Amino acid sequence: MTEVGIIAVGGYNEMGRNMTAIRINEDIIIIDMGLRLDRVQIHEDVEIDKMHSLELIEMGAIPDDTIMKQVNGNVRAIVCTHGHLDHIGAISKLAHRYTAPIISTPYTTALIKHQIDSERKFGVKNNLVSLKAGERIEVTKDIELEFVNAQHSIIDTIFLVIHTPSGSVVYACDFKLDRTPTIGEAPDFERLKELGDEGVIALITESTNAGRNGKAPSEQIAHSLLRDVLLGTEESDVGMIVTTFASHISRMNSIVKFAEEMGRIPILLGRSMERYVGTAHQLGYIELPESVEIYGNRRDIDKALAKIMDKGKNKYLPVVTGHQGEPGAVLGRIANGDTPYKIEVADRIIFSANIIPNPMTQANRYSLETKLKMKGARIYDNVHVSGHAYREDHWELLRMLKPEHVIPAHGNIQMHSEYIQMAEDAGYELGDTLHLLRNGEELYIEEG
8 A cells, every 4th residue: 555645835825936745655755945036026135045944934935844844754855857946946945954865857956056055054965966857766665766858948857757656646847748849859758658558646737827728839939939030120230139038048049049140249148147058058958159258247247238339239149137127137237227238229129038927027027118118129028938838738748647636736726726627627526636735735645
């Protein structure tokens, strides 16, 4: 008899601070330890790296893992499915409480190491273990972990499979079923179907875009949209600035290639650009042209912007942080006139990103766009496709894996309810085979 407990630690009531614990009898696998950024941004001058975990829990910024004290069992591994902060941002605050290795793909491991190195409050001594998609690792004699290749808006994302004597538990938080990615392989559909045939006890899956009709467009579509905006224009000598997620390596790769086609020098500006793109380049995930320049610190960024003004905007393509209107990011500083770069009439600002749907971000972004327009900039908005599965992708994953139980995660109650409606269409029954969990709750499943 295998008893499976699924503990919703964080990310079940909201977007962000994701953390789930899976208990197999008395062995526990923790999945993800994320941050909720908007809860940090509300406060002025918060330096997360100096703060205590209990303060951050109280702020609602990281998962409240104090509930783990009531869970009977030993944590055998902490697994991170990809490198976004809402999945790894609390590692440096919480991981030291568990004597367990942190297992993730090579790119995610490098980003986790950055997090740990910049932490100033806690010493995180957990062993870091890299596992590639397609590989397995045994954590106890009864439990084996398997990484199955997935696609998302950051490279090296996986579906986690926890193999138990009675079947597997699959965790699919943050994925899209992209058959034509611009970097990396398509999701491993063959393996997903095999897992479905072998027997899946439970699927824990994100519900972020479960309410959006159809399927999520491929990254290839964003590549084409961007190409059209950057190269399909008669006004090709104006200033152009692109802003996107620094962690979206496929998108960054496209932009750098287009800059070369335009005969412009790509200049990547912002601390996170240096961290995410620099790391991807060092690990060999992307090739960068010799001409590319990357600057992370404020003084170097301002020098680079002064050089662009001096030598001519039409010679460069700056790619900057700040698409959500985050305070202190490069684009916000340009809009406020706090850098040597001056926006002039007809300059183009290309947002290759969506607005994250929370009121604070929406207000910041509105303010940013208004300032840019007042200076005469032309705004190209939402030159982007989502990294999250839409409703029909979720349907497809359910049909491939055929899990006995389904639990929506990674979203608020509206997102979960959209997912629940779709799963009911697929034959699942709420309260029986389909479960709505809130932070702090545990679901018990007994398998014969």
